[in-house]
Amino acid sequence: MIINQQDFQQPISIQWKATIIRSIRPLRQNYNIATMNTYSLKRLSLLLSALCIGAVVFGFTAINPVISWAQAWLRFGILLSAAVGFNLWLFRIIEQHEAEAQRRSEQLAALHKAALILTKEVDLATVLQRVVDEARGLAEAQYGAVGVLNEDGNYIDQFITSGITTQQRALLGQPPRGHGLLGVLIRTGEPIRIPSISEDPRSVGFPPHHPPMRSLLGVPISFQGEILGDLYLTDKLSPAGKVTAFSEQDQQLLEMFATQAAIAIKNAQFHRQSQQLTLLQERDRFGMDLHDGVIQSIYGIGLMLEEAHDRFETDAEGGKDLVSQAVEGLRRTIHDIRNYILDLRPERFQGRDLREGLAELAREVRAHSFLSIDIQVATEDLPRLSPEQTVEILHIIREALTNVRKHARASQVDIHIGSRSDALLLTIADNGIGLDLGLIDKGAGHGLHNMQERAQALGGKLSFTNPESGGTSVQLEIPLILTSSLQNL
Amino acid sequence: MVSTNELKKRKIQLVLADDHHVVREQLEARLRREADFEIVGVASNSHETWEETQSKRPHMLLMDPLMRDGLGLATLRQVRTHFPDLVIVVLTAYVDTALNMQFREMGIQSILTKGIPSPDLLAQLHAAYSAVGFRI
Numbered sequence: 001m002i003i004n005q006q007d008f009q010q011p012i013s014i015q016w017k018a019t020i021i022r023s024i025r026p027l028r029q030n031y032n033i034a035t036m037n038t039y040s041l042k043r044l045s046l047l048l049s050a051l052c053i054g055a056v057v058f059g060f061t062a063i064n065p066v067i068s069w070a071q072a073w074l075r076f077g078i079l080l081s082a083a084v085g086f087n088l089w090l091f092r093i094i095e096q097h098e099a100e101a102q103r104r105s106e107q108l109a110a111l112h113k114a115a116l117i118l119t120k121e122v123d124l125a126t127v128l129q130r131v132v133d134e135a136r137g138l139a140e141a142q143y144g145a146v147g148v149l150n151e152d153g154n155y156i157d158q159f160i161t162s163g164i165t166t167q168q169r170a171l172l173g174q175p176p177r178g179h180g181l182l183g184v185l186i187r188t189g190e191p192i193r194i195p196s197i198s199e200d201p202r203s204v205g206f207p208p209h210h211p212p213m214r215s216l217l218g219v220p221i222s223f224q225g226e227i228l229g230d231l232y233l234t235d236k237l238s239p240a241g242k243v244t245a246f247s248e249q250d251q252q253l254l255e256m257f258a259t260q261a262a263i264a265i266k267n268a269q270f271h272r273q274s275q276q277l278t279l280l281q282e283r284d285r286f287g288m289d290l291h292d293g294v295i296q297s298i299y300g301i302g303l304m305l306e307e308a309h310d311r312f313e314t315d316a317e318g319g320k321d322l323v324s325q326a327v328e329g330l331r332r333t334i335h336d337i338r339n340y341i342l343d344l345r346p347e348r349f350q351g352r353d354l355r356e357g358l359a360e361l362a363r364e365v366r367a368h369s370f371l372s373i374d375i376q377v378a379t380e381d382l383p384r385l386s387p388e389q390t391v392e393i394l395h396i397i398r399e400a401l402t403n404v405r406k407h408a409r410a411s412q413v414d415i416h417i418g419s420r421s422d423a424l425l426l427t428i429a430d431n432g433i434g435l436d437l438g439l440i441d442k443g444a445g446h447g448l449h450n451m452q453e454r455a456q457a458l459g460g461k462l463s464f465t466n467p468e469s470g471g472t473s474v475q476l477e478i479p480l481i482l483t484s485s486l487q488n489l
Numbered sequence: 490m491v492s493t494n495e496l497k498k499r500k501i502q503l504v505l506a507d508d509h510h511v512v513r514e515q516l517e518a519r520l521r522r523e524a525d526f527e528i529v530g531v532a533s534n535s536h537e538t539w540e541e542t543q544s545k546r547p548h549m550l551l552m553d554p555l556m557r558d559g560l561g562l563a564t565l566r567q568v569r570t571h572f573p574d575l576v577i578v579v580l581t582a583y584v585d586t587a588l589n590m591q592f593r594e595m596g597i598q599s600i601l602t603k604g605i606p607s608p609d610l611l612a613q614l615h616a617a618y619s620a621v622g623f624r625i
Contacts, residue, residue, distance in 0.1 A: 295604065296511075300512040300514075303511075303516060303518075303519060304511065304515050310522070364559070366559035366560060366563065367558075367562070370591055406587050
């Protein structure tokens with residue numbers, strides 16, 4: 001038996017040696033079957049099948065001399081081809097699944113990329129256009145549109161398209177209001193997926209000049225339960241460029257994308273609101289600045305012209321005289337406006353030392369509010385500040401006072417100035433309702449941000465506290481190292 | 490007690506206070522042409538406003554309290570406290586919400602902005618006056 005075995009082992013080992021080495025190589029390179037690629041797995045599986053079948057068939061023949069070697073080879077051949085067939089069938093299924101997984105992961109990567117693109121935009125119109133463009137790319141649709149609903153959420157207010165040309169769009173006239181299939185999505189709030197639009201009973205048909213569209217996929221864009229709009233895609237294109245129906249996967253993908261789109265749209269809306277708020281704050285500021293000069297002058301000139309108009313009948317000379325005065329007044333006003341635009345009244349603080357500037361600020365506060373203001377300078381000699389430092393510090397104080405005037409509901413504000421050898425210390429304290437310190441962390445408020453920036457520019461430190469006695473206290477600490485070293489020069 | 494008829498016949502005695510000279514002169518000229526109004530005093534700063542109001546005891550004070558001397562608002566408050574029956578009309582270039590609320594807390598109902606057409610201004614002055622008149 002042993003001799004026999006040695007006899008047939010020789011040809012088998014010669015035959016399979018090369019194959020075994022070839023098959024083992026990937027195994028040796030990559031010990032973990034879980035991370036092996038499908039091709040290596042396939043070869044390993046074929047090799048193992050052949051080895052097992054060979055061992056069983058030839059082993060059985062060796063111990064059972066009744067069966068001839070020819071028969072053994074025949075059995076081996078039949079079993080092996082069955083095993084190979086089974087293996088190939090199995091691996092085809094695995095490969096199909098793998099391709100599908102690959103496609104899904106590519107789609108997810110595309111989804112991630114599309115969502116990233118959205119986060120870069122804050123302008124609402126741009127965000128909406130990006131949303132529809134990216135959605136079209138994700139689901140391989142020929143056309144796309146995003147409909148933004150009106151405030152009550154019952155009809156389409158804005159309709160942003162992708163995939164049709166401007167000329168085509170112009171020919172279509174009014175955007176859809178949501179009477180047909182688009183409206184179904186608005187009313188139900190549920191995704192809609194239709195292989196053929198024209199065959200659906202809910203369709204109301206296309207207007208003239210509308211490009212023909214077959215398949216439809218629509219999902220709502222909702223944020224915290226509120227539907228912001230709807231995303232529509234039509235005519236899914238197959239790799240061959242043919243129009244097909246949208247799949248379940250397309251729908252899932254689009255729904256995921258709609259979640260991202262909702263956040264981007266809401267973000268853009270918030271951004272717009274905050275800009276409007278900043279604008280309002282700016283308007284208050286400018287309004288106060290304009291009060292003293294321009295509006296007064298123009299109003300005065302208007303009154304002058306009214307007077308001139310009334311006077312012409314009885315006193316033509318007097319009327320003419322008034323008109324000339326009015327013209328001269330307008331010329332002066334133009335000059336004032338130009339100055340105002342060019343430098344935003346920098347002369348307000350220019351060339352003043354801190355003490356004079358504070359007096360000017362106190363005057364300004366008294367002129368524009370019922371606040372009572374008290375200034376205390378604790379040091380005999382104020383440290384010498386550069387004109388730039390002085391102007392910046394005065395601007396910070398002014399901003400703080402504006403906040404007190406507008407938000408603190410205070411009746412009294414105290415400004416205290418002290419100094420250490422290396423720093424100027426400034427405190428602005430009011431007796432109002434106290435600043436919500438959380439606002440500072442949230443970066444809210446144009447004024448606060450402005451103050452922080454100015455303080456940073458001076459290398460200083462600005463802090464806000466709510467003392468136990470009530471109100472808000474703003475502390476500013478400006479290091480004087482630079483100025484004192486300059487003085488020593 | 491003053492009857493409505495008497496109110497209508499009586500001239501409205503008015504002190505005008507504005508520290509912008511063109512506005513002040515032109516408003517004065519305009520109001521002097523109106524038969525219903527009698528300008529009893531003109532003030533160009535906070536101090537004068539107080540002096541004129543105290544000495545002339547007008548029915549109405551037409552004032553821009555945002556004065557460059559910085560004391561206009563304080564003066565307005567003082568006037569309000571001392572003469573609660575005086576009709577006060579604020580005419581100014583710009584009023585923000587915070588200030589507007591404070592005016593209203595002081596009981597000043599007529600807050601007009603500069604730019605208002607003169608016929609409207611006169612109508613508002615009449616309205617402010619008769620609103621108080623009915624309360625007497």
